[in-house]
Amino acid sequence: MNTIPTFASMDPEAGLKKALGLSRPDIIAEISASGLKGRGGAGFPTAVKWNFAASAKADRKYIICNADEGEPGTFKDRVILQDHADLVFEGMTIAAKAVGAKEGILFLRGEYTYLRPHLEAVLAKRREKKLLGKDVLGANLEFDIRIFMGAGAYICGEETALIECLEGFRGEPRNRPPFPVNTGFLDRPSVVNNVETLAWAACILQQGADWFKSKGTEKSTGIKIFSISGDCKCPGVYEFPMGITVAELLSKVGGENARAVQIGGASGQCIPASEFSRSIAFEDIPTGGSVIVFGPHRDMLDVLHNFLEFFVDESCGQCTPCRLGNRKLLEGVEMLKAGTCSMAYLRELCALGESMQLSSKCGLGQSSPCAFLSVVKNFRDELMGRTTSLTHA
Amino acid sequence: MLMTERDRVTGEIKSLADKLGHNRTSMVPILQDVKRKYHQIDSFAMQVIADELGIHPVEVYSVASFYSFLGEHIQGKFVIRLCRTISCDMQDKDRVARQLENDLGITFGETTADGKFTLEWANCMGMCDQGPAMLVNDRVFAKVTPERVHEILQECRSAFGQHATERKEVHLV
Numbered sequence: 001m002n003t004i005p006t007f008a009s010m011d012p013e014a015g016l017k018k019a020l021g022l023s024r025p026d027i028i029a030e031i032s033a034s035g036l037k038g039r040g041g042a043g044f045p046t047a048v049k050w051n052f053a054a055s056a057k058a059d060r061k062y063i064i065c066n067a068d069e070g071e072p073g074t075f076k077d078r079v080i081l082q083d084h085a086d087l088v089f090e091g092m093t094i095a096a097k098a099v100g101a102k103e104g105i106l107f108l109r110g111e112y113t114y115l116r117p118h119l120e121a122v123l124a125k126r127r128e129k130k131l132l133g134k135d136v137l138g139a140n141l142e143f144d145i146r147i148f149m150g151a152g153a154y155i156c157g158e159e160t161a162l163i164e165c166l167e168g169f170r171g172e173p174r175n176r177p178p179f180p181v182n183t184g185f186l187d188r189p190s191v192v193n194n195v196e197t198l199a200w201a202a203c204i205l206q207q208g209a210d211w212f213k214s215k216g217t218e219k220s221t222g223i224k225i226f227s228i229s230g231d232c233k234c235p236g237v238y239e240f241p242m243g244i245t246v247a248e249l250l251s252k253v254g255g256e257n258a259r260a261v262q263i264g265g266a267s268g269q270c271i272p273a274s275e276f277s278r279s280i281a282f283e284d285i286p287t288g289g290s291v292i293v294f295g296p297h298r299d300m301l302d303v304l305h306n307f308l309e310f311f312v313d314e315s316c317g318q319c320t321p322c323r324l325g326n327r328k329l330l331e332g333v334e335m336l337k338a339g340t341c342s343m344a345y346l347r348e349l350c351a352l353g354e355s356m357q358l359s360s361k362c363g364l365g366q367s368s369p370c371a372f373l374s375v376v377k378n379f380r381d382e383l384m385g386r387t388t389s390l391t392h393a
Numbered sequence: 394m395l396m397t398e399r400d401r402v403t404g405e406i407k408s409l410a411d412k413l414g415h416n417r418t419s420m421v422p423i424l425q426d427v428k429r430k431y432h433q434i435d436s437f438a439m440q441v442i443a444d445e446l447g448i449h450p451v452e453v454y455s456v457a458s459f460y461s462f463l464g465e466h467i468q469g470k471f472v473i474r475l476c477r478t479i480s481c482d483m484q485d486k487d488r489v490a491r492q493l494e495n496d497l498g499i500t501f502g503e504t505t506a507d508g509k510f511t512l513e514w515a516n517c518m519g520m521c522d523q524g525p526a527m528l529v530n531d532r533v534f535a536k537v538t539p540e541r542v543h544e545i546l547q548e549c550r551s552a553f554g555q556h557a558t559e560r561k562e563v564h565l566v
């Protein structure tokens with residue numbers, strides 16, 4: 001129902017065959033030329049990551065595919081794994097060749113346990129076809145992939161927390177540096193890439209860097225897979241070139257009358273209708289692919305309340321700004337909803353949000369106040385002095 | 394716990410640790426296995442795991458209590474997790490939640506007296522385009538309506554009656 005046309009048009013195995021014929025630096029050069037950036041949302045150049053891991057010296061290296069897709073409103077990885085798992089595993093094998101790794105781990109979130117039998121079957125088939133194993137396609141490459149199930153923690157989408165979970169610890173993010181490319185799983189160099197990034201890497205090897213660069217903008221090349229949900233006529237998974245404006249995207253999914261759009265999930269930004277001409281790309285509004293559309297009747301405080309409950313629940317509790325800050329913001333939203341928040345206190349809350357962005361240890365606490373701050377900035381006239389909950393005609 | 398049951402738990406954890414390795418990287422898979430089979434991770438199991446991995450049991454407790462799919466508390470044979478995050482919330486998850494509570498006679502976070510059902514909230518489970526979504530053990534249900542709740546629960550009850558014993562894992566379809 002939701003297949004992704006570009007991925008479906010790919011020739012199975014062609015990318016891997018090409019990569020096996022290339023030297024390691026050439027593979028990384030091809031990825032580098034394409035300008036592929038991490039599709040999980042952070043937008044770190046994939047080639048740079050691979051290069052760091054490739055140049056690190058160690059007895060073992062790991063390729064980890066981050067399928068701990070927990071960001072509210074994101075479900076593209078589920079669809080990619082359901083329909084195009086081969087492409088993801090191919091991308092992992094290419095990364096293994098580029099970096100010199102022998103072991104791959106697919107970190108699958110616990111909520112997607114139902115995908116596991118399918119993925120194990122795909123892996124078994126690949127082993128049968130000699131696409132994985134001791135001697136991949138007779139090209140002197142040893143690589144195999146195993147599946148590791150997550151246990152229901154949003155924070156494990158953060159790469160160092162994911163590694164902590166793999167190692168059997170609480171999923172609490174580590175200080176960075178050192179980065180996983182040097183000191184990752186079991187202190188060995190590890191490449192942690194999003195599902196979509198690896199699938200694109202396989203496509204790039206097959207079709208070439210120029211093909212990939214022909215779409216998107218100069219700084220954000222290529223196509224992006226979007227997960228679109230909320231108040232629109234046709235929610236689902238879409239592929240659009242990077243740099244698409246919010247308005248264009250909304251017209252394609254039947255959400256033209258939206259009053260706001262949350263881009264990048266709960267930790268992303270809330271874009272009001274007046275800014276729908278902005279474009280979705282790493283240089284303007286970065287995203288991991290989550291787009292949640294809010295129709296004209298939505299109360300933004302309800303939305304914010306939901307997001308903050310989420311963060312209070314999912315904060316790992318390791319650092320104070322995030323553990324307590326999110327609670328305070330949630331209480332603040334409850335006060336706003338009840339109409340008992342003074343302007344001075346709202347200002348305090350905004351200052352708290354900014355402190356959290358600066359002082360939290362990992363991406364969760366640094367980005368959780370974004371939604372609060374952008375709603376306060378863009379919907380200020382709806383927040384103060386409430387007597388009942390707002391309903392828009 | 395009966396002595397025989399203790400022996401069984403110990404044996405199972407030991408053989409799993411032999412398979413996966415007696416080190417910390419086996420921790421989460423072992424905990425997942427124990428939780429799946431016994432619907433809880435009690436202090437005895439934690440002690441055995443600690444012994445097998447060569448660490449203090451409080452380390453095992455610390456990990457088990459961190460993850461929402463693990464945890465020491467006992468759960469029913471069917472764990473129902475309803476998604477409460479924004480997209481499902483906007484698609485009327487509250488009505489489904491109310492109906493689940495009505496049909497089961499418990500509130501969220503509780504387990505039915507017969508030990509069959511546990512009702513929990515879950516954060517975004519990646520079915521935002523087909524909400525409201527819920528998981529029953531590992532199976533996902535999309536576009537759940539309050540009317541369908543009864544039917545889903547009934548399916549669980551009949552699966553339980555036919556196949557499940559205390560030890561056997563319960564699967565739908």
